[in-house]
Amino acid sequence: MSYVKHLKCITCKSTYKEKHDLFTCPSCGGKGILDVIYDYDKIASRVNKQSIEESKEMSMWRYMPFLPVEPDWTRPPLRVGWTPLYEAKILASEIGAKSLYIKDEGVNPTASMKDRASAIAATRAHAEGRRIVACASTGNAASSLAGCAASIGLRSVIFVPRRAPRGKLVQLLIYGATVVSVEGSYHDAFTLSAQAISRWGWYNRNAAINPYLLEGKKTVSFEICEQLNWEVPDWVVVAVGDGCTIGGVYKGFYDLYSTGLIPRIPKILGVQAEGCQPLVKAFFENRPFEPSEENTLADSIAVGVPRNPIKALNAVEFSNGTMVAVPDEEILKAMPLLGRTTGVFTEPAGAAGLAGLKAALKEGYINPEESIVVIATGNGLKDIVNAEKAAPEPIEVLPSLEELENNLRTKAPDLLKEE
Numbered sequence: 001m002s003y004v005k006h007l008k009c010i011t012c013k014s015t016y017k018e019k020h021d022l023f024t025c026p027s028c029g030g031k032g033i034l035d036v037i038y039d040y041d042k043i044a045s046r047v048n049k050q051s052i053e054e055s056k057e058m059s060m061w062r063y064m065p066f067l068p069v070e071p072d073w074t075r076p077p078l079r080v081g082w083t084p085l086y087e088a089k090i091l092a093s094e095i096g097a098k099s100l101y102i103k104d105e106g107v108n109p110t111a112s113m114k115d116r117a118s119a120i121a122a123t124r125a126h127a128e129g130r131r132i133v134a135c136a137s138t139g140n141a142a143s144s145l146a147g148c149a150a151s152i153g154l155r156s157v158i159f160v161p162r163r164a165p166r167g168k169l170v171q172l173l174i175y176g177a178t179v180v181s182v183e184g185s186y187h188d189a190f191t192l193s194a195q196a197i198s199r200w201g202w203y204n205r206n207a208a209i210n211p212y213l214l215e216g217k218k219t220v221s222f223e224i225c226e227q228l229n230w231e232v233p234d235w236v237v238v239a240v241g242d243g244c245t246i247g248g249v250y251k252g253f254y255d256l257y258s259t260g261l262i263p264r265i266p267k268i269l270g271v272q273a274e275g276c277q278p279l280v281k282a283f284f285e286n287r288p289f290e291p292s293e294e295n296t297l298a299d300s301i302a303v304g305v306p307r308n309p310i311k312a313l314n315a316v317e318f319s320n321g322t323m324v325a326v327p328d329e330e331i332l333k334a335m336p337l338l339g340r341t342t343g344v345f346t347e348p349a350g351a352a353g354l355a356g357l358k359a360a361l362k363e364g365y366i367n368p369e370e371s372i373v374v375i376a377t378g379n380g381l382k383d384i385v386n387a388e389k390a391a392p393e394p395i396e397v398l399p400s401l402e403e404l405e406n407n408l409r410t411k412a413p414d415l416l417k418e419e
Contacts, residue, residue: 003043004068007034007211010310018068020128023209033308034211035251036068040258049230049261058082060116060219066255067219068212069120073127076148078109080119081219085227085373091341095358099371101233103224104344106379110140110147110171112300112347113220113245113377117207118144120216125203126152134158135205136193138186138241138299139168140378145205146175157202159193161186165299165383185294187305207244208307214248221252224373225262232262234370235321237360239352239377240270240279241301243312249375250315266373268321269366270312271356273298277325278305279312284323297328297386300349300378322365330355335380335390345380347387353377 006015009025009032016022016034025032047065055062060081064071085103092100105113118141125133133149134157135141142158149156156177160169161184172179182189190206197204207213225232232253240246246268253265272280275295282289289309294302306312316323334351338344353374360366380387395411397403408415 002068002070003038003065005037005039008037009033010035010314020124023204023211030209033208033310035311036211036215038066038255040255044259047259049226052226060119060216063219063222066215066222067120068215069123070127073123074152075123076119076151078115078119078148078151080108080115080148082223083107083220085224086342086344088342091338094337094341096361096368097357097372098369099233101228101371101373102338102342102344103220103373103375104346105220105375105377106344106346106350108144110144110175111379111382112140112144113217113375114140114144115148116216116219117141117213117244117248118148118205118216120212121145121203121205121210122148122152122154124212125149125154125205128203130203131155132157132200132202133205134193134197134202135207136160136186136190137164138302139164139382140300141205141207142177142179143168143171143175146172146177149177150175157196159189159196161189163299165385167382167384186303187291190305190307206307208242214244214251214308214311217245217248218252218255220375221249222256225253225256230262231371232264233266233373235269235366235372236266237269237271237353237357237372237374239298239301239349239356239375240272240312240323241303241306241349243279243306243308243310245377246270246315247308247311250311250319253319265319268315268319269356269360270316270321270323271352272323272325273301273331273352274325274327276302276304279309280323280325282309283313283316296331297389298331298348298352299383300347301352322360324356324359324363324365326352326355326359330358332386332390334358335387336392338376339380344376345387346376347378347380347382350376350378350380351390
């Protein structure tokens with residue numbers, strides 16, 4: 001059974017009974033983003049750490065009581081979630097942190113954290129008898145929806161800005177999605193998707209509109225706590241675009257705290273690119289966000305008009321966290337730094353989290369003695385063009401040992417030391 005109690009508008013605080021076609025507050029319109037509220041007392045009476053740990057479901061569905069789905073609904077068979085949490089000792093030493101972990105979301109089925117939301121979307125769409133699901137995306141949400149939808153026989157229609165990386169577009173096409181490449185910004189693609197969804201009645205996977213999708217994203221927080229033996233980290237770091245992911249990260253910790261499974265909520269560091277930081281500016285100036293240019297190579301967070309700003313800013317404020325903006329140069333530096341110290345290959349948006357952590361340590365926002373988890377939100381193969389910019393050049397030689405030695409002596413002399 002589902003433990004959903006009701007839906008609550010985060011603007012006017014009105015509550016509504018759960019309905020398949022209710023996504024935003026009838027009184028507040030598009031600005032009335034809804035929150036899914038659970039019967040935490042009932043969950044607490046039936047769920048505990050042991051019952052979770054004994055689950056044989058090694059995916060996000062191990063947290064079924066906290067999700068807005070019925071257990072007997074058809075779900076994507078893809079293994080979404082239960083991604084690895086790596087202790088990053090070498091990386092921690094290099095950046096001056098004591099306790100650091102990397103949550104590698106790039107190993108999800110379509111290689112990003114967005115699979116968690118899309119699994120919920122596909123499940124609910126199928127339960128409603130829908131045939132077609134649709135969304136606008138800078139790339140990752142699109143491929144995740146296409147993959148999850150295909151796995152249970154649904155069609156998908158995806159709207160992407162023309163600048164979306166080719167690697168992500170190819171994924172969509174392989175999954176059989178109908179891809180609409182929109183000349184313009186993410187805002188333009190989102191607006192067109194909303195118009196099309198309204199006209200033809202497709203299931204709306206746009207996470208900023210559909211309140212249920214954030215519920216899938218929050219499972220990353222459940223996993224972090226369980227994988228740390230229920231020891232809550234001091235900080236969790238995540239890149240921010242539309243605001244849905246950081247909102248989900250907070251909601252996961254809030255749910256666990258509300259049911260007594262953890263004693264506190266960690267502080268959350270939200271990271272944006274300097275060339276697209278509407279929420280960072282809004283946070284520090286204590287005002288509603290203003291539209292921004294989308295001037296960053298980190299396409300997954302290149303969102304000049306965030307669709308879920310309130311949940312994003314609340315996540316930072318309510319957790320006593322903060323935000324930072326980092327230049328693209330630092331994002332590119334963070335990609336090989338993460339790779340050579342942990343073996344995790346992440347896309348620019350995922351590396352933005354690490355770049356933001358370095359900035360926060362430097363500015364004194366985070367104490368080096370505190371425990372930290374950085375969420376690497378997507379795999380680096382998603383955007384090989386920018387990965388090439390971040391990577392060093394290979395050593396090119398003829399098949400000659402002498403030439404190899406000469407090149408190594410110049411470019412990598414440490415390799416010539418006797419073992």
